[in-house]
Amino acid sequence: MTSSPAPQAASVPVPFRPGLEGVPATQSAICDIDGIRGLLTYRGYPLEQLAANSTFLETAYLLIWGELPTIFQLRDFEQEVQMHRRVSFRIRDMMKCFPAGGHPMDALQASAASLGLFYSRRALDDPQYVFDAVVRLIAKIPTMVAAFQLIRKGQDPIQPRDDLAYSANFLYMLTEREPDPIAARIFDRCLILHAEHSLNASTFSARVTASTLTDPYAVVASAVGTLAGPLHGGANEDVLEMLEEIGTVDAVESWLDQAIKARKKIMGFGHREYKVKDPRAVILQKLAEDLFLRFGHDAMYDVARRLEEVAADRLGPKGIYPNVDFYSGLVYRKLGIPRDLFTPIFAIARTAGWLAHWREQLGANRIYRPTQIYTGSGERAWLPLESRPAVV
Numbered sequence: 001m002t003s004s005p006a007p008q009a010a011s012v013p014v015p016f017r018p019g020l021e022g023v024p025a026t027q028s029a030i031c032d033i034d035g036i037r038g039l040l041t042y043r044g045y046p047l048e049q050l051a052a053n054s055t056f057l058e059t060a061y062l063l064i065w066g067e068l069p070t071i072f073q074l075r076d077f078e079q080e081v082q083m084h085r086r087v088s089f090r091i092r093d094m095m096k097c098f099p100a101g102g103h104p105m106d107a108l109q110a111s112a113a114s115l116g117l118f119y120s121r122r123a124l125d126d127p128q129y130v131f132d133a134v135v136r137l138i139a140k141i142p143t144m145v146a147a148f149q150l151i152r153k154g155q156d157p158i159q160p161r162d163d164l165a166y167s168a169n170f171l172y173m174l175t176e177r178e179p180d181p182i183a184a185r186i187f188d189r190c191l192i193l194h195a196e197h198s199l200n201a202s203t204f205s206a207r208v209t210a211s212t213l214t215d216p217y218a219v220v221a222s223a224v225g226t227l228a229g230p231l232h233g234g235a236n237e238d239v240l241e242m243l244e245e246i247g248t249v250d251a252v253e254s255w256l257d258q259a260i261k262a263r264k265k266i267m268g269f270g271h272r273e274y275k276v277k278d279p280r281a282v283i284l285q286k287l288a289e290d291l292f293l294r295f296g297h298d299a300m301y302d303v304a305r306r307l308e309e310v311a312a313d314r315l316g317p318k319g320i321y322p323n324v325d326f327y328s329g330l331v332y333r334k335l336g337i338p339r340d341l342f343t344p345i346f347a348i349a350r351t352a353g354w355l356a357h358w359r360e361q362l363g364a365n366r367i368y369r370p371t372q373i374y375t376g377s378g379e380r381a382w383l384p385l386e387s388r389p390a391v392v
């Protein structure tokens, strides 16, 4: 069968950049990354200052509405979030039908999307609708993550506790125990660190979905699906597997050399934006050390530190250093969180960033519709079945 050659692409205004590397796809005032100096700011505030002094809900408010809240705004936001933590029994019943062996990210994506069935009005220009949607998503995503954890163990989800703050309540719903206050604060700081990171894949996905003017539940559900992949949020699960595979400090060097020889990607290393150690990894490493001091050491941390040290020689010259996922798994493991919940927890935090981008996108919306460079067949005539050549 013959076909005419593919037509030459019409003149392409910009060169093709795989992965859109370096291509600005939006303007944004939410988050700034200096990948050379290893600096990250949310709305102009350095991440280190927010992680040290702020709470996750305060940071979420800052990201979504652009300014740090006053004491009254913060109390109001916290109260609204607290009032909307419960999820409908219909959603809990739906989750009970999910296979217990399914990945919690899939359960979260389905449950987040189902919120649109309950709050489907798309009054995107109504500030009250926008506020309510923000509150519901920030409030209910953790409840859904915790609910699936208990449901898959054959238990009924437990109700949120109004006397506990956001992170303490999540850990309580997950473990059925009131958490140690220091552990709850460290967890809250982890949420701050994961709350936003400019136009990463899931946020881009959120903005593309938002640009169609669909509802915010679909926006968050699409972003959750994108975050689930191992090249994005899923990497922190893989980091622990990798550290366990390496096993001991002494095995690090030869393991790394073999991995590099086999052209394997080292999980928890590398970032499109950073050419130095990710500032979030710096803070997470410190949080891990704080946790080990209080609750006992983890030998895997020594393996991780040695890997970072050896990798600095081998991968550092290419600008490949630990990213946010390298130490977060060790922190969550010490907090007793099951491995496949690491990415859903990332989603709890990143919901704040996705919603900030949802609002920003709506503020100056134009539907995303990039172009492509067609590389397929030229025009050809349809053949009846009996005339088609056999495929070998």
Ligand code: COA
Pocket (backbone or CB within 6 Å): 019, 230, 231, 232, 233, 235, 264, 265, 266, 267, 268, 269, 270, 271, 272, 315, 318, 320, 323, 324, 325
């Ligand atoms: N280990 C070893 N080499 C790596 C690497 C890693 N973790 N990350 C990037 N590289 C190398 C690639 O092999 C490639 O080398 P080459 O030019 O010799 O072929 C070069 O660096 C560029 O890599 P590329 O995958 O094109 O970079 P990217 O910007 O598209 O990808 C990541 C960024 C994050 C997807 C990538 O670094 C990665 O896969 N890291 C591991 C997964 C991970 O930790 N993800 C969490 C991100 S927060």
